[in-house]
Amino acid sequence: MSMVLVLLVTSAVGANAKTNPIYQKVAAEKEVILATTTSTQDSGLLDYMLPTFEKRFNVKVKVIAVGTGQAIQxxxxxxADVVLVHSRKxxxxxxxxxxxxKAHDVMYNQFLIVGPKNDPANIKSAKSAADAFKKIAGSNSKFISRGDDSGTHKKELSILSxxxxxxxxxxxxSAGQGMxxxxxxxxEMGAYVLTDEATYLTNKTGLINLSPTDKDLFNPYGIIQVTGxxxxxxANELIWFFISPEGQSMINQFxxxxxxxxxxxxxAKRR
Incomplete structure (x- = not known):
């Protein structure tokens, strides 16, 4: 992150921000709508971060947590005023x-292929994500797809292709459900699932991580201001908050x- 950007962020959100014209403009807008993927909400990240922003600027962030495709729509x-999603294409x-x-990278984690402990398709021996799916399909083992045009669903389809x-x-x-x-x-079905890492860790199930090491399972998140x-x-300050040293530190600790x-x-980096 450039020093200029750091200074801009610091000047806007510093301890005496109420005297800053930027604060006054933000506070006057009262509410901003953030359309985001379910993983940022279900993991608790937004509940952890947004109160700090809302208190600082005396505004409300209305969160609409849906699949990435729906958030972009x-x-x-x-x-929506800002989208925070995870499908780079x-x-x-x-x-x-x-x-x-004003698109920026914000953070990343990994996609995981999880499944029952007995691993009927033996995907633990897979050399790649594509190989794991070949083993699942080839053994006729059950796989549950989100089937909802989410970032996770898009990633699944790209691996299948x-x-x-x-x-x-x-x-x-096809579940047509959130993560x-x-x-x-x-x-419940003893099936395999492709999941984002954060939702998997925060939703305790009997499924275990069987993922191979594969760059195809890299899961980056981006934040974008909606034109118009x-x-x-x-919207601008919300983006800066996520990519600021303070926001990045909060993400790192979460x-x-x-x-x-x-x-x-x-x-955090500008695209």
């Missing part, structure tokens, strides 16, 4: 098509006390 329809298209700007596998057949179950509910279905938002000052590790790795 909310931005396209001007029903969809994010780049959103910006390229003029629906968003790479593996040359069609998402169909008796082994493949937490999909994990619970996976546990009626809350430009608050989960450490409870899970022994941070659930997201801070990685």
């Amino acid at each position: 909310l931005g396209k329809d001007k029903n 969809a994010e780049d298209e959103f910006v390229r098509d003029g629906f968003g700007h 790479k593996a040359g596998i069609k998402p169909e057949g008796k082994w493949y179950v 937490g509910e999909t994990l619970r279905m996976g546990e 938002t009626k809350k430009p000052h608050t 989960g450490r006390n409870q899970y022994g590790k941070n659930l997201f790795v801070p990685d």
Whole structure:
């Protein structure tokens, strides 16, 4: 992060911010809508971070937690001011098509392939994510897909495509649900699930992590201001809050006390 950006963020959100014109403009807007993926909400990250922002600027952040595809559509329809999602291809298209700007990387973690302890498809021996899915489909073991156009669903489809596998057949179950509910279905059915790391760790199930080491399971998150938002000052400051040294430190600390590790790795940079 550049020193200029750090200074801008610090000047806007410092201890005496109420005398700052930026504070006054943000406070006047009263509310900002953040459309985001379910993992940032279900993991508790937003409940951990947003009260600090809301108290500082005396504004309300209304969170709409849905799949990435739905969150991006909310931005396209001007029903959100900021989107925080995890599908880089969809994010780049959103910006390229003029629906968003001021796109930044915020953080990352990993996608995990989890399943029953007896691992009927023996994916623990897989050399890659694509190989793991070949073993699941080839053994006709159950796999539960979110099936909801979320970032996790998009990642699943890209891995299946790479593996040359069609998402169909008796082994493949489309849940049409969020991540937490999909994990619970996976546990009940003794099935495999592709999940983001944070939601897996915060939703205790009997499923275990069987993931191979594979760069295809990298899971970056991006934050973007919606073009034409009626809350430009608050949207701008919300983005700066997430990518500021303070916000990045909060991301780095989140989960450490409870899970022994941070659930997201801070990685702020302008695209």
